[in-house]
Amino acid sequence: xxxxxxxxxxxxxxxxxxxxxxxxxxxxxxxxxxxxxxxxxxxxxxxxxxxxxxxxxxxxxxxxxxxxxxxxxxxxxxxxxxxxxxxxxxxxxxxxxxxxxxxxxxxxxxxxxxxxxxxxxxxxxxxxxxxxxxxxxxxxxxxxxxxxxxxxxxxxxxxxxxxxxxxxxxxxxxxxxxxxxxxxxxxxxxxxxxxxxxxxxxxxxxxxxxxxxxxxxxxxxxxxxxxxxxxxxxxxxxxxxxxxxxxxxxxxxxxxxxxxxxxxxxxxxxxxxxxxxxxxxxxxxxxxxxxxxxxxxxxxxxxxxxxxxxxxxxxxxxxxxxxxxxxxxxxxxxxxxxxxxxxxxxxxxxxxxxxxxxxxxxxxxxxxxxxxxxxxxxxxxxxxxxxxxxxxxxxxxxxxxxxxxxxxxxxxxxxxxxxxxxxxxxxxxxxxxxxxxxxxxxxxxxxxxxxxxxxxxxxxxxxxxxxxxxxxxxxxxxxxxxxxxxxxxxxxxxxxxxxxxxxxxxxxxxxxxxxxxxxxxxxxxxxxxxxxxxxxxxxxxxxxxxxxxxxxxxxxxxxxxxxxxxxxxxxxxxxxxxxxxxxxxxxxxxxxxxxxxxxxxxxxxxxxxxxxxxxxxxxxxxxxxxxxxxxxxxxxxxxxxxxxxxxxxxxxxxxxxxxxxxxxxxxxxxxxxxxxx
Numbered sequence: 001x002x003x004x005x006x007x008x009x010x011x012x013x014x015x016x017x018x019x020x021x022x023x024x025x026x027x028x029x030x031x032x033x034x035x036x037x038x039x040x041x042x043x044x045x046x047x048x049x050x051x052x053x054x055x056x057x058x059x060x061x062x063x064x065x066x067x068x069x070x071x072x073x074x075x076x077x078x079x080x081x082x083x084x085x086x087x088x089x090x091x092x093x094x095x096x097x098x099x100x101x102x103x104x105x106x107x108x109x110x111x112x113x114x115x116x117x118x119x120x121x122x123x124x125x126x127x128x129x130x131x132x133x134x135x136x137x138x139x140x141x142x143x144x145x146x147x148x149x150x151x152x153x154x155x156x157x158x159x160x161x162x163x164x165x166x167x168x169x170x171x172x173x174x175x176x177x178x179x180x181x182x183x184x185x186x187x188x189x190x191x192x193x194x195x196x197x198x199x200x201x202x203x204x205x206x207x208x209x210x211x212x213x214x215x216x217x218x219x220x221x222x223x224x225x226x227x228x229x230x231x232x233x234x235x236x237x238x239x240x241x242x243x244x245x246x247x248x249x250x251x252x253x254x255x256x257x258x259x260x261x262x263x264x265x266x267x268x269x270x271x272x273x274x275x276x277x278x279x280x281x282x283x284x285x286x287x288x289x290x291x292x293x294x295x296x297x298x299x300x301x302x303x304x305x306x307x308x309x310x311x312x313x314x315x316x317x318x319x320x321x322x323x324x325x326x327x328x329x330x331x332x333x334x335x336x337x338x339x340x341x342x343x344x345x346x347x348x349x350x351x352x353x354x355x356x357x358x359x360x361x362x363x364x365x366x367x368x369x370x371x372x373x374x375x376x377x378x379x380x381x382x383x384x385x386x387x388x389x390x391x392x393x394x395x396x397x398x399x400x401x402x403x404x405x406x407x408x409x410x411x412x413x414x415x416x417x418x419x420x421x422x423x424x425x426x427x428x429x430x431x432x433x434x435x436x437x438x439x440x441x442x443x444x445x446x447x448x449x450x451x452x453x454x455x456x457x458x459x460x461x462x463x464x465x466x467x468x469x470x471x472x473x474x475x476x477x478x479x480x481x482x483x484x485x486x487x488x489x490x491x492x493x494x495x496x497x498x499x500x501x502x503x504x505x506x507x508x509x510x511x512x513x514x515x516x517x518x519x520x521x522x523x524x525x526x527x528x529x530x531x532x533x534x535x536x537x538x539x540x541x542x543x544x545x546x547x548x549x550x551x552x553x554x555x556x557x558x559x560x561x562x563x564x565x566x567x568x569x570x571x572x573x574x575x576x577x578x579x580x581x582x583x584x585x586x587x588x589x590x591x592x593x594x595x596x597x598x599x600x601x602x603x604x605x606x607x608x609x610x611x612x613x614x615x616x617x618x619x620x621x622x623x624x625x626x627x628x629x630x631x632x633x634x635x636x637x638x639x640x641x642x643x644x645x646x647x648x649x650x651x652x653x654x655x656x657x658x659x660x661x662x663x664x665x666x667x668x669x670x671x672x673x674x675x676x677x
Contacts, residue, residue: 008303009299009302009303009330010303011026011303011306011307012025012026012027012299012302012303012306012314012327012330013025013026013327013330013331014026016059016289016312016313018217018250018251018288018289019164019214019215019217019218019250020214020215020217021103021163021164021217023059023060023103023313024057024059024101024102025057025058025059025327026059026302026306026312026313026314027057027058027059027302027313027314027316027326027327028058028059028060028061028062028253028291028313028314028315028316029053029058029060029061029062029315029316029317029320030062030253030293030315030316030317030320031062031063031064031065031107031109031166031168031317032064032317032318032321032348032358033064033065033074033352033358034046034049034064034352034357034358034367035351035352035355035356035357035358036049036064036357036358036367037064037077037079038077038357039357043089043090043092043093044370045357045367045369045370046063046090046093047092047093047096048369048370049366049367049369050063050093050096050097050104051093051096051097051100052324052369053102053320053324054096054097054100054101054102054104055100055324055325056320056323056324056325056326056327056328057325057326057327057328057330057331058102058320058326058327059102059103059327060102060103060104060105060163061097061102061103061104061105062104062105062106062107062166062219062315063104063105063106063107064079064107065078065079065107065108065109065111065168066079066080066081066106066107066108066109066153066157067079067080067081067082067108067109067110067111067153068080068081068082068108068110068146068149068150068152068153069082069110069146069149069153070082070119071110071115071117071119071120071121071146072109072110072111072112072115072121072146072174073111073115073117074109074111074114074115074116075115075116075117076116076117078111078115080153081106081108081153081156081157082149082152082153082156083156084156084159087156087157087159087160088159088160089160090106090157090160090161090162091160091161094160094161094162094163095161098161103163103164103217104162104163105162105163105164105165105166105217105219106157106160106162106164106165106166107165107166107168107221108150108153108154108157108165108166108167108168109168109173110146110150110168110173110174110175111173111174112135112172112173112174112175112176112177113126113127113128113131113133113135113174113177113183114128114130114131114172114173114259115131115133115135116131116133117133118133119136120133120135120136121135121136121137121138121142121174122135122136122137122138122174122177122183123137123138123174123177123178123183123184123185123186123190123191123200124137124183124184124185124186124191125137126183126185128172128260129260130259130260137186140188140189140190143190143200146174147200147203147204147207148207150167150204150207150208151204151207151208151210151211151212152211153165154208154211154212154216154218155211155212158212158215158216163216163217164216164217164218164219164250165208165216165217165218165219166219166220166221166253167201167204167205167208167218167219167220167221167249168221168255169201169220169221169222169223169244169255170221170222170223170224170254170255170256171221171223171255171257171258171259172223172226172228172258172259172260172261175200175201175204176223176226176255176258178190178191178197178198178199178200178201179197179198179200179201179223179232179236179240180197180226180228180230180231180232180547181197181230182226182228182229182230182231182547183230184197194236194239194240198236198239198240198243201220201240201243201244202240202243202244202247203247205218205220205244205247205248205249206247206248208248209247209248210248217250217251218248218249218250218251219249219250219251219252219253219291220244220249220251220252220253221252221253221254221255222237222240222241222244222252222253222254222255222282223237223255223256223258224237224254224255224256224275224278224279224281224282224543225256225257225275225278225539225543225547225548226257226258226261226547226548227256227257227258227261227262227263227265227539227547227548227549228258228260228261228547228549229546229547229549230546230547231258231546231547231548231549232546232547233544233545233546233547234281234542234543234544234545237281237282237285238281238282238284238285239285241282241285241286242285242286245286245287245288249288250288250289251288251289251290251291251313252282252286252288252289252290252291253290253291253293253315254275254278254279254282254290254291254292254293254294254311255293255294256275256278256293256294262583262587263537263538263539263549264537264581264584265294265295266294266295266318266343266345266349267343267344267345267580267581267584268342268343268344268345268427268428268430268581269426269427269533269581269584269585269588270294270295270343270427270533271295271529271530271533272295272296272297272298272301273295273296273301273304273305273530274294274295274530274533274534275292275293275294275295276292276296276305276310276311277310277541277542277543278543278548279291279292279293279305279310279311280292280308280309280310280311281543281544283309283310283311283312289312289313290311290312290313291311291312291313291314291315292305292310292311292313292314292315293314293315293316293317295343296314296315296316296319297316297318297319297322297340297341297343298338298340299326299330299335299338300335302314302316316341318341318343318348318360319340319341321341321348321358321359321360321363321366321367322339322340322341322342322360322362322363322366323338323339323340323341323363324366326338336436336440337437337440337441337444338437339362339363339434339437340362340430340433340434340436340437341360341362342361342362342428342430342431342433342434343430344361344430344578344581344664345578345580345581346361346578346664347359347360347361347364347366347664348360349579349580350578350579350580350581353579353580354579361663361664361667362434362437362667364667364668364671364672365671372671372672372675373675375402376402376403377402377403377404377677380403380404380405381404381405381464381465381677382404382405382407382462382463382464382465383396383399383404383405383406383407383463383464383465383466383467383677384406384407384408384409384455384459384460384463384465384466384467385399385406385407385408385409385466385467385469386408386409386455386460386466386467386468386469386470386638387409387410387411387417387468387469387470387471387653387655388408388409388410388412388414388415388416388417388449388451388469389415389416389417389418389419389469389471389653389654389666390417390418390419390434390653390663390666390667390670391469391471391652391653391654391655391666391667391669391670392408392410392417392467392469392471392652392653392670393408393415393416393435393438393439393442393670394438394666394667394669394670394671394674395467395469395652395670395671395673395674396408396442396447396467396674397438397441397442397445397447397674398670398671398674398675399467399674399677400441400442400445400446400447401441401445402674402675402677404674404677405446406442406445406446406447406448407447407448407450407463408442408447408448408449408450409450409453409454409455409459410449410450410451410452410453411452411453411454411455412451412452413451413452414451415435415438415439415449415451416431416435417471417654418471418472418654418663419431419434419435419663420435420495421490421491421494421495422494422515422663423435424494424495424496424519425494425515425518425519426518426519426522428515431663434663455638456638457638457641457642457645457647460642460647460649461645461647463647463648464648465648465649465650465677466642466647466648466649466650467649467650467651467652467670467673468636468638468639468642468649468650468651468652468655469651469652469653469655469666469670470635470636470638470655471635471653471654471655472632472633472634472635472654472655472658473491473632473633473635474489474490474491474628474630474631474632474633475628475630475631475632475633475658476489476628476630477507477602477628477630479602479603479604479605480603480604480605481604481605481606482605484605484606484607484626486501486605486609486623486624486625486626487605487626487628488500488625488626488627488628489627489628490512490513490515490516490627490628490629493516493519493520493625493627494515494516494519498625500520500561500624500625500627501561501623501624501625502561502562502624503561503562503563503622503623503624503625504520504561504562504563504564504623504624504625504626504627505563505564505566505609505610505621505623505625505626505627506563506564506565506566506626506627506629507566507602507610507626507627507628507629507630508565508566508567508628508629508630508631509565509566509567509573509574509596509598509629510567510576510629510631511576511577512629513565513567513573513629514565514574514577514585514586514589516627516629517563517565517589517594518585518588518589520560520561520563521560521561521563521589521592521593521594522588522592523560536588536591538550562593563589563592563593563594563595564594564595564596564597564621564623565589565594565595565596565597566597566598566600566602566610566612566621567597567598567600568599568600568601568602569598569599570598570599571598572598573586573596573597573598574586574596597614599614599615600612600613600614601613601614603618605626608620608622609621609622609623609626610623610626631658632654632658632659633658634654634655634656634657634658635654635655636651636655636656639651639655650673652666652669652670652673653665653666653669653670654666656669
């Protein structure tokens, strides 16, 4: 490690003594649901996943949540730690992580009323909005038994080789449910006053410490901002933190928001570092180390948070999906090579919510460490990649990394393709890091770039293989007046080639339509500033109010334009958006007065505007600008010519299938194709 790196990231790279353990730096891989336990060989899958992150330099890994009993599982397949023999099966994971120099803690998570099972339990019988099951109210004996089961699960983890446990007391799970009046309506010793509501988490920590002794590292994850009505105020959070410390916790991690909260917490519309002051409040209350989490994705931000004293440690979950070697790259002075998490949620949370194994849009290897090889190709080939969008860059970078001689042709003067359009959308400037990463990888591995050159079949005859990644063009529907001057494509609007008027009709309400609407109505400050974000979503940026919500949140305000979104389908506009981000986009646009209409038939466009039929009634949308978000057409003519001439060729990304602007599929296809060459 050179002295420049050491000084720039001195806090991130500094060791820390915690309890009886030494952490080699200040970066923790935070817990996340992975569904790896559902793979055919779950131990091998988890081992490969966690070992790659340990090898990448993190100080400590926190696993996905294990329930302490049958009632607390997230679903029927949820993992548990109440069986000593099943816990012992995890020992190879612990041993392998230790071999790489990292610590590992098992998260103990009782889902409470979030458990998707008929027998779920909670402090009070109040159904969660995100669960169809009404929980059974826990009796006093249930509570005492559960406390004992937490301690037993921790002992099982300790016996299996885990260095510690993280007790999940945030995000609206069982322990968190006890701490706030929103879900705890009890009138016995476990409810009512803050002292009583805090009794359950304090007794859990105390029982774990008594059962496991001083060697076990205990992390307590506190809810630093519930973001729900009836949530905890700052003084109660601070008081709970002090009690947890006194009960035996070594570290306090901070969680933000319940899963049912109507405030986004980790998706790309949330500014990076938005929640750091919530962690700072907890840190001011205790003497043990405190962890900042959520939307911390860069080395510079991690260093700044630590240097400012807002936290002692940084938890990164999804950034470790994007780049397992995040810490090593800092240490080795290769920060520009970090593959940065863009907070899209598409292959992590959205996969989990649909019952799939976790992965990552910018790093398809995540969760598939045993599927995608990391060794050089046996035979070096000469590869041409035509197109410099997401699929083309991913193919070129991966093929070159594996040892092939790669030449990339891009018709324009800039790399990025559709990503350069997406990055114009508020919050999606995150794609700048993806572009930076692939450019750096191509440069590092010697990809020869030919920008401003539209490759023809004549240019491609001498290659062993050609990859056609020529992307898409906006689809132009057949409609009278479609060539009217007020009509623009989404590409023209997002690229800045055309400026929309004050009244806009958007034809198409898929992902691109929503992106365009957000681009048109969201003020620039909102796209980047935490204060504007807090104002829009009614968050108390001082994190002092109950639930960290403003008592009188800002009323919805109209945007800078009047925007109407239309679609032919009769379903609710936005139905096809991501599970974890769709509600954010719909709510954000409503705040700016965007109207959304379904079941529309388009008749024509003229000087009056867009003529439509809806509910058997004709009407005119008197728009200054009509934006076409009516799909894409694949640009694959080159592939047909190559095949005709017998030149080995494959097609990837939008050129292969023009469905939305799907960077997830494009990057995955590109990397898998490169591995198959």
